[in-house]
Amino acid sequence: MKYVIGVDLGTSAVKTLLVGQDGVVRAEATREYPLYHDKAGWSEQDPEDWVVGTIDALRDLLASSGANPEDVEGVSFSGQMHGLVLLDAQSKPVRRAILWNDTRTTEQCREIERTLGDKLLSVTRNPALEGFTLPKILWVKQHEPDSFARAESFVLPKDYVRLRLTGEKHMDLSDAAGTLMLDVAGREWSADVLDAFALTSGFCPPLVEAGAYVGELTAEAALATGLRQQTKVFAGGADNACGAIGAGILSPGLTLCSIGTSGVVLTYEEDASADYRGKVHFFNHGKAGAFYAMGVTLAAGYSLSWFRNAFAKGETYDAMLQGAELIPAGANGLLFTPYIVGERTPHADAQIRGSFVGVDGSHTRTHFARAVMEGITFSLNESIELFRAAGKQVDQVVSIGGGAKNPLWLQMQADIFKADVVALENEQGPGLGAAMLAAVGCGWFPSLDACGATFVKHARVYRPNEEASARYGQLFEIYRQVYAQTADLNRALYAFRN
Numbered sequence: 067m068k069y070v071i072g073v074d075l076g077t078s079a080v081k082t083l084l085v086g087q088d089g090v091v092r093a094e095a096t097r098e099y100p101l102y103h104d105k106a107g108w109s110e111q112d113p114e115d116w117v118v119g120t121i122d123a124l125r126d127l128l129a130s131s132g133a134n135p136e137d138v139e140g141v142s143f144s145g146q147m148h149g150l151v152l153l154d155a156q157s158k159p160v161r162r163a164i165l166w167n168d169t170r171t172t173e174q175c176r177e178i179e180r181t182l183g184d185k186l187l188s189v190t191r192n193p194a195l196e197g198f199t200l201p202k203i204l205w206v207k208q209h210e211p212d213s214f215a216r217a218e219s220f221v222l223p224k225d226y227v228r229l230r231l232t233g234e235k236h237m238d239l240s241d242a243a244g245t246l247m248l249d250v251a252g253r254e255w256s257a258d259v260l261d262a263f264a265l266t267s268g269f270c271p272p273l274v275e276a277g278a279y280v281g282e283l284t285a286e287a288a289l290a291t292g293l294r295q296q297t298k299v300f301a302g303g304a305d306n307a308c309g310a311i312g313a314g315i316l317s318p319g320l321t322l323c324s325i326g327t328s329g330v331v332l333t334y335e336e337d338a339s340a341d342y343r344g345k346v347h348f349f350n351h352g353k354a355g356a357f358y359a360m361g362v363t364l365a366a367g368y369s370l371s372w373f374r375n376a377f378a379k380g381e382t383y384d385a386m387l388q389g390a391e392l393i394p395a396g397a398n399g400l401l402f403t404p405y406i407v408g409e410r411t412p413h414a415d416a417q418i419r420g421s422f423v424g425v426d427g428s429h430t431r432t433h434f435a436r437a438v439m440e441g442i443t444f445s446l447n448e449s450i451e452l453f454r455a456a457g458k459q460v461d462q463v464v465s466i467g468g469g470a471k472n473p474l475w476l477q478m479q480a481d482i483f484k485a486d487v488v489a490l491e492n493e494q495g496p497g498l499g500a501a502m503l504a505a506v507g508c509g510w511f512p513s514l515d516a517c518g519a520t521f522v523k524h525a526r527v528y529r530p531n532e533e534a535s536a537r538y539g540q541l542f543e544i545y546r547q548v549y550a551q552t553a554d555l556n557r558a559l560y561a562f563r564n
């Protein structure tokens with residue numbers, strides 16, 4: 067049996083999958099790494115942690131599977147999007163990476179809007195959001211001129227790991243789309259954007275397709291991981307593009323829900339003609355020539371992991387959520403808004419923060435945990451509603467990410483989305499998508515679609531429960547009001563955050 071490896075560089079951990087030619091996941095290995103929140107709204111990681119974690123996980127993957135390295139033909143990547151890794155002339159990071167969920171750049175977003183005007187939406191196809199890469203570059207330029215002066219180029223998180231494993235510097239289109247520097251429809255770095263901010267084209271890495279062959283491992287990387295130096299390396303893509311590939315979202319009419327650290331709802335777009343007027347993100351897909359539109363909840367899984375760290379430290383998610391399935395929909399009148407690091411869709415607001423509304427003396431920790439899951443799912447439903455309002459039919463949603471490990475949450479998604487929710491045999495969609503890019507690159511299949519027919523394995527389908535759905539419909543209308551009712555209060559509280 068021949069194998070490929072998918073590496074998913076997530077926010078909480080790097081997850082590696084060894085997948086056979088039959089699409090069966092033979093082994094998994096994971097390494098967690100820390101997040102640094104030095105100030106409210108800041109979120110950073112050390113790129114070295116990604117590299118060490120990836121090498122350790124790959125070594126583990128080979129050891130635990132017993133696979134012969136000679137049989138591992140290719141490897142590809144999926145990565146958390148937008149994170150800025152500034153590199154010096156020797157391709158060494160000049161500072162820690164500033165991540166997608168870091169919201170320090172509101173001022174730079176306004177500068178981008180003023181400078182680019184209409185070109186912002188017509189060229190980059192996206193609004194200026196704090197999480198995107200260009201505002202981070204401008205922030206470093208303004209606040210850390212010494213670091214910026216040493217920076218000769220930039221890459222995104224998974225590009226840095228690939229650079230360390232191959233010695234080759236590239237960025238794929240699906241990830242470049244999240245920088246706000248790409249002409250998304252034209253599929254090239256935008257001269258308009260680069261000129262407007264005095265950035266040279268040499269500052270940006272060469273662009274490739276997600277499925278492009280970019281080289282083989284360095285001798286050092288082969289020795290450290292146990293893989294052969296001749297293992298073929300393919301560029302890989304943004305985690306949401308790879309999640310879409312791994313969930314089979316490869317043709318029109320298909321919808322994905324991913325609950326990782328962030329939460330996303332995305333729909334496939336055949337071409338760049340759709341115009342959502344910046345209400346949702348619009349990016350290049352990992353399938354060459356295609357696109358996707360996507361709404362993002364900044365703190366989806368992160369809200370539940372925050373809740374666990376704060377109130378159930380040391381417990382597993384399953385232990386913390388025990389009994390939550392016995393509580394009726396609506397958590398006995400307790401509502402949660404998951405704005406704990408700000409929000410993107412439908413409220414692009416870095417200052418908003420979360421709320422529990424309706425706290426009652428009878429509520430237990432389990433009610434709060436259930437309310438957190440419901441609030442996250444209501445937030446994702448706002449994106450589903452946006453797509454429905456734009457004319458998309460959303461009858462079936464494929465669900466992936468850590469949140470899809472929990473059957474209660476999958477049923478809740480079906481009830482709140484009022485759509486069938488399909489779980490996959492393995493919820494690690496982005497890692498599987500990366501493995502599919504490698505499988506197609508190695509010539510095992512003529513296309514991603516053909517590969518999907520073997521690799522994407524649907525498991526249980528969760529259908530909406532009529533009674534719960536009706537109840538959630540009423541609660542969703544109340545949930546929707548909380549943003550407007552708490553926006554001013556949160557602006558007033560801003561001065562009191564560290």
Ligand SMILES: Nc1ncnc2c1ncn2[C@@H]1O[C@H](COP(=O)(O)OP(=O)(O)O)[C@@H](O)[C@H]1O
Pocket residue numbers: 076077078079325326327328366367368369370371383384467468469470471472475
């Ligand atoms: N057993 C579980 N039950 C419910 N939620 C879970 C479970 N396991 C993980 N999660 C959720 O999944 C999130 C991590 O998802 P993952 O896809 O691994 O994230 P990332 O790709 O951002 O690193 C956690 O923050 C948590 O909210």
Ligand SMILES: O=C(CO)[C@@H](O)[C@H](O)COP(=O)(O)O
Pocket residue numbers: 076077078145146147148166167197244305306325326327328329330347362
């Ligand atoms: O910022 C976005 C998408 O625009 C996030 O979806 C990141 O790509 C991080 O993803 P996860 O770590 O939650 O998978």
